[in-house]
Amino acid sequence: MTRLKVLHISTQSATAFRFVLPFARWLRAHEHEVHLASSELAYPDAESFVAPIRRSGLPFHPIAIPRAIEPLADLKALAHAWTLIRRERFDIVHTHNAKAGVIGRLAARLAGCPVVIHTNHGLPFFVADRFTLPENIAHLLLEASIARLTDVIFVVSVAEQEKMARFNITPARDVVQIGQGIDLSHFDPQRVSAERLRHLRTRWGIPPKAPVVGTIARLVHHKGVDVLLRAVARLSSTHPDLHTLIIGDGDELTALKRLARELGVATRVTFTGYLKDPRDTRDAYRLMTLFCLPTCWESFGVVFAEAMAMQIPIVATDLPPINAVVSAGETGLLAPRDDAAGFSRAIARLLDDPDLRAAFGAAGRRRAQRLFSEERLFSTMLEHYLRVSTRPKLGDPHER
Numbered sequence: 001m002t003r004l005k006v007l008h009i010s011t012q013s014a015t016a017f018r019f020v021l022p023f024a025r026w027l028r029a030h031e032h033e034v035h036l037a038s039s040e041l042a043y044p045d046a047e048s049f050v051a052p053i054r055r056s057g058l059p060f061h062p063i064a065i066p067r068a069i070e071p072l073a074d075l076k077a078l079a080h081a082w083t084l085i086r087r088e089r090f091d092i093v094h095t096h097n098a099k100a101g102v103i104g105r106l107a108a109r110l111a112g113c114p115v116v117i118h119t120n121h122g123l124p125f126f127v128a129d130r131f132t133l134p135e136n137i138a139h140l141l142l143e144a145s146i147a148r149l150t151d152v153i154f155v156v157s158v159a160e161q162e163k164m165a166r167f168n169i170t171p172a173r174d175v176v177q178i179g180q181g182i183d184l185s186h187f188d189p190q191r192v193s194a195e196r197l198r199h200l201r202t203r204w205g206i207p208p209k210a211p212v213v214g215t216i217a218r219l220v221h222h223k224g225v226d227v228l229l230r231a232v233a234r235l236s237s238t239h240p241d242l243h244t245l246i247i248g249d250g251d252e253l254t255a256l257k258r259l260a261r262e263l264g265v266a267t268r269v270t271f272t273g274y275l276k277d278p279r280d281t282r283d284a285y286r287l288m289t290l291f292c293l294p295t296c297w298e299s300f301g302v303v304f305a306e307a308m309a310m311q312i313p314i315v316a317t318d319l320p321p322i323n324a325v326v327s328a329g330e331t332g333l334l335a336p337r338d339d340a341a342g343f344s345r346a347i348a349r350l351l352d353d354p355d356l357r358a359a360f361g362a363a364g365r366r367r368a369q370r371l372f373s374e375e376r377l378f379s380t381m382l383e384h385y386l387r388v389s390t391r392p393k394l395g396d397p398h399e400r
Helices: 013-029 050-055 071-088 098-110 133-147 158-166 194-203 225-233 253-263 278-287 302-309 340-351 354-371 374-389
Strands: 005-012 033-039 060-062 092-096 115-120 152-155 174-177 212-216 243-247 269-273 290-293 314-317 332-335
Touching: 005 013, 005 071, 005 098, 013 033, 013 050, 013 092, 013 374, 033 050, 033 071, 050 060, 071 098, 092 098, 092 374, 098 115, 098 133, 115 374, 152 158, 152 374, 158 174, 174 374, 194 278, 212 225, 212 278, 212 302, 225 243, 225 253, 225 290, 225 340, 243 278, 253 269, 278 302, 290 302, 290 340, 302 314, 302 354, 314 340, 332 340, 340 354
Parallel strands: 005 033, 005 092, 033 060, 092 115, 115 152, 152 174, 212 243, 212 290, 243 269, 290 314, 314 332
Antiparallel strands: none
């Protein structure tokens, strides 16, 4: 069997911990050597996970990659990555996130790495007013240029693949739609006891019998948590015992707390902040009567897959790729973007129909088992690793 030496580079350790570390452990179990690299920095919406990454026993290399464009710091990060790749002689460099994707792929090619792979977790430009027009154009041109240094780009959804085609972002060889995977043995409703749920209600100040609309998200504008608050405020008279559970942190936290006060629902909204223990996040799903995230944009929407795996019915935004993850009328209900009234009606429908909630929950678990297994995802990525590793490399004069 071919034994590969692989480096995964992410901008922030939160990405490395949540999306890369499970695959890295799986590769190690299949006798491949895997190293991880990322910044050690923490952000309001993304804490540092360097400590648990180090505890995994996998080699970790800190590279100070800032999320924003900082030319001097970016050049230092490029030099650091080039030195690491040149010294360790990796067979594959696999990059994640926009900034690490540029720095890591460029460093890998300059260092002579034979195979360069990138996962498009979501192209950040021309999305939900995140950047100005000049910034969007700069991001697009940079991504299109660096793609040509890449052997394979993995995309997590058809929507992202279509966006790449629309903007003519073409790697040297392949674009592969891989989807997203979750650990179904971890996200298993049978692992959460009634006693544990009672403990969480007490911990977060939720009345014992109150129905709970919950969400898990970075608290940034495009996640639409403000729409969720406006939607539940509309239900104050018809569902006065409804409680809202908001899990996550970010730049919008203060504004969202203020909005909850202005809407008169602050006493029935719990902001937990970021939950660093993965068991707390998993168990919180089971506390929810339904899961709702009125997001304006997702590259995939892994929280919807996690909620379905935990047998929780969904209310989500009717836009791709979310409407490919959540099956409307089977595992959840969809509402138009930014439509608080539409979300309110969908939430009310599920709150008022326990049989429908149960049917959606059971169907969601089956859908997650069928489509979102991380074992399937990991096997697919390894197959492409091995396939690309046996082909002529970029720049090989024998390549046709």
